[in-house]
Amino acid sequence: MQPVMTPMFTELSEGRIAPPMTARQGPDLASAGYTETEWAASGEAVSYSVGELPTDGRISLAQADSAPFATRVLVRRPGPERFSGVVLVEWLNVSGGQDAAPEYTYLADEILRSGHAWVGVSAQFIGVEGGDAAVGMGGQTGGLRAQRRQRYGDLHHPGDAYAYDIVTQVGRSCRGAWGDGPLAGLAPDTVIAIGESQSAIALTSYINGVHPLAGVFDGFLLHSRGGGALPFDDHGRAAGIATAVSSPTVLLRDDLDTPVMVVQAEGDLGGLLDSARSRQPDSDSIVTWEIAGQAHADAYQLGELAGLVDCGGAINSGQQVFVVRAALRHLLSWVAGGARPPAAPPVEIDDDGEVTTGDLGIGRGGVRTPAVEAPVERLVGAPYPQAAPFCMLLGRTEEVAEEQLRRRWSGRDEYLRAYEEATDRLIAEGFLLADDRDEILADARPERITW
Structure with missing residues (x-):
C-alpha cells in the first residue's frame, strides 16, 4: 500500500470560474437544488516507476519520487436531503488543450435526478499549465493559470506522472476527509471514477497499476478508451496522447474485485483509438458495451x-x-x-x-x-x-x-x-x-x- 496522503482544500473565490470547455449547456443546477463551488487542492503527490507494460494489464508499480502540486477541483453537489451517497470523480479531459468534462455532459441529467455529487479534477498538466491541443485546431493553448491569473495564479502542476496520485488523493478525500470543504455535510458511501477518451486511457493505466495499491474507488466507468494506455513517466510535462494511442495493446487486468464498466462507440474500434485490439471477454469484474452506429463524439456532445x-x-x-x-x-x-x-x-x-x-x-x-x-x-x-x-x-x-x-x-x-x-x-x-x-x-x- 502506498502512503496515505490527503490534499488541503482552499476555496477559490477571486474572479470568475473558468468552467470545463463544453459546447452544450448543461441543466440548471440551482433549479435542481445543486450548488457549484471551486477549490484548489494542494499537497505532495508521488510518481511511479514501471518497466514494460504487460499486455494483460497486471502492472507492478514502485513509488519513484514526490513533488508539490496545486490543482483545480470543481464540485457540483446537492444538499444533504437530496444526496444519494454517490460521488462521481471525473478525470477531466485535456485533448482539446484545456479541461473539458465530456462525461458530465452525457451524464448531467442522470446525476441531477439521482442526487449524485460530481467532482471534476484538473488531473493533467495541460489543464493547469497549457500545452499542445491533441484534438481541434492544434497549436498551443493556455491552461487555467494563463486564462485567469487572479483566480488560478497559485496553481502549479508537476507533470502527468503525478496525475495518478492527484486523482487518488481527491478520491480519498471524497470519503469524508473534507472537513468544512466542498462535500461538508454530505455522507458519501460510494466513490466512482469516470472518464472519457484520453481520460479513459489514463484510467486504464490507473486501474491496472495504481488501484491495486490505493484501493480508493468502488468502481470505474471508462468511456471510449483506446487500445493502449497512458504512460507513467511524464515528469514536468504533459503525457503524449499520440504515444498513448499508438502504444502496445494493454488489456484491463481481470484479477480485481472492483467493478469496471466500459462503454465504447463503434467509431472507437478503429481509426485513431483502435480499441478493437484491446477487446477482452466480460468477466466477474469487467463488462463492455459497444454501441453500433455511434461515433466517439457526436451531435449531443456538441449541442448548438x-x-x-x-x-x-x-x-x-x-x-x-x-x-x-x-x-x-x-x-x-x-x-x-x-x-x-x-x-x-x-x-x-x-x-x-x-x-x-x-x-x-x-x-x-x-x-x-x-x-x-x-x-x-x-x-x-x-x-x-x-x-x-x-x-x-x-x-x-x-x-x-x-x-x-x-x-x-x-x-x-x-x-x-x-x-x-x-x-x-x-x-x-x-x-x-x-x-x-x-x-x-x-x-x-x-x-x-x-x-
Whole structure:
C-alpha cells in the first residue's frame, strides 16, 4: 500500500470560474437544488516507476519520487436531503488543450435526478499549465493559470506522472476527509471514477497499476478508451496522447474485485483509438458495451455547435447519451451488490478491421439504440473521407435515398411503431432507462419519411 496522503482544500473565490470547455449547456443546477463551488487542492503527490507494460494489464508499480502540486477541483453537489451517497470523480479531459468534462455532459441529467455529487479534477498538466491541443485546431493553448491569473495564479502542476496520485488523493478525500470543504455535510458511501477518451486511457493505466495499491474507488466507468494506455513517466510535462494511442495493446487486468464498466462507440474500434485490439471477454469484474452506429463524439456532445462544424456532411447523431446513462446506473447497482450489467454482443468487424454493415448500411451487432434498430438515416462511427482533423472523431449521419426508405418503411406509422417497440425492448433488456423513455421517443425522426 502506498502512503496515505490527503490534499488541503482552499476555496477559490477571486474572479470568475473558468468552467470545463463544453459546447452544450448543461441543466440548471440551482433549479435542481445543486450548488457549484471551486477549490484548489494542494499537497505532495508521488510518481511511479514501471518497466514494460504487460499486455494483460497486471502492472507492478514502485513509488519513484514526490513533488508539490496545486490543482483545480470543481464540485457540483446537492444538499444533504437530496444526496444519494454517490460521488462521481471525473478525470477531466485535456485533448482539446484545456479541461473539458465530456462525461458530465452525457451524464448531467442522470446525476441531477439521482442526487449524485460530481467532482471534476484538473488531473493533467495541460489543464493547469497549457500545452499542445491533441484534438481541434492544434497549436498551443493556455491552461487555467494563463486564462485567469487572479483566480488560478497559485496553481502549479508537476507533470502527468503525478496525475495518478492527484486523482487518488481527491478520491480519498471524497470519503469524508473534507472537513468544512466542498462535500461538508454530505455522507458519501460510494466513490466512482469516470472518464472519457484520453481520460479513459489514463484510467486504464490507473486501474491496472495504481488501484491495486490505493484501493480508493468502488468502481470505474471508462468511456471510449483506446487500445493502449497512458504512460507513467511524464515528469514536468504533459503525457503524449499520440504515444498513448499508438502504444502496445494493454488489456484491463481481470484479477480485481472492483467493478469496471466500459462503454465504447463503434467509431472507437478503429481509426485513431483502435480499441478493437484491446477487446477482452466480460468477466466477474469487467463488462463492455459497444454501441453500433455511434461515433466517439457526436451531435449531443456538441449541442448548438453541431450544425456549424464543416465535416463534409452532418456529424453523427447517435443516441449514446442514453446508453451511457444506463451504464452508470447499472454500475452503481453492481457496486452495491446487485447483478452484473447485461451482456451485449460486440459490434461485428471483418478480418480487415472494417465494421460489418446491415440494414441501411449501419453496423451490425453491439448495443443497438432505437435510431439503429428503427433507422431512417445511416449512422456511421467513422468520419467522412477527407474530413478536417477536427472531424476525425465525430462520425457521420448520412441521408438514405427515398427508394431505400420506401422499401424499409410503408410510412410514418410503421416507423414510429417500430421505433417505440425498439425503445421498450431496449429498456426491458437494460440498455436504456425507463426514466429516459419520453426523451428517447421525442428523438424519433418521422420527418425523414415524406410519403
